[in-house]
Amino acid sequence: MADHLASVAMTKDELNILQHSLGLDQHGRGDSRRNHFVTSEGSVDHRHCMALFNRGLMTRTVGFALAGGSDVFTVTGAGREAVKAYSPAPPKLTRSQQRYQQFLRYDGGVTFGEYLRGWR
Structure with missing residues (x-):
């Protein structure tokens, strides 16, 4: 897994989205009781979430009714590993x-x- 992560570039915005989705701070610390990020098509965050989704670091639920029709993204196991690998000490x-x-x-x-x- 670590070898795969080393070959994947992670932007600061993408790392921030993964950390925020899990309720972690900028160093990847915290009690991760959540796992979601809600955003709509056309937003900057949606573009970053789609990049994470395409790399298998997030899953996507399209047009979730309880989120007002926005997409809901959740962090995968690989996404959690990426947070550990890319969060600064x-x-x-x-x-x-x-x-x-x-x-x-x-x-x-x-x-x-x-x-x-x-x-x-």
């Missing part, structure tokens, strides 16, 4: 930045200062 965080990220995940109803003083 996240930036390295300092210890202070890591601690702040821990605070953001913490749901204790305290300020960052209180968190630092030990309100765990």
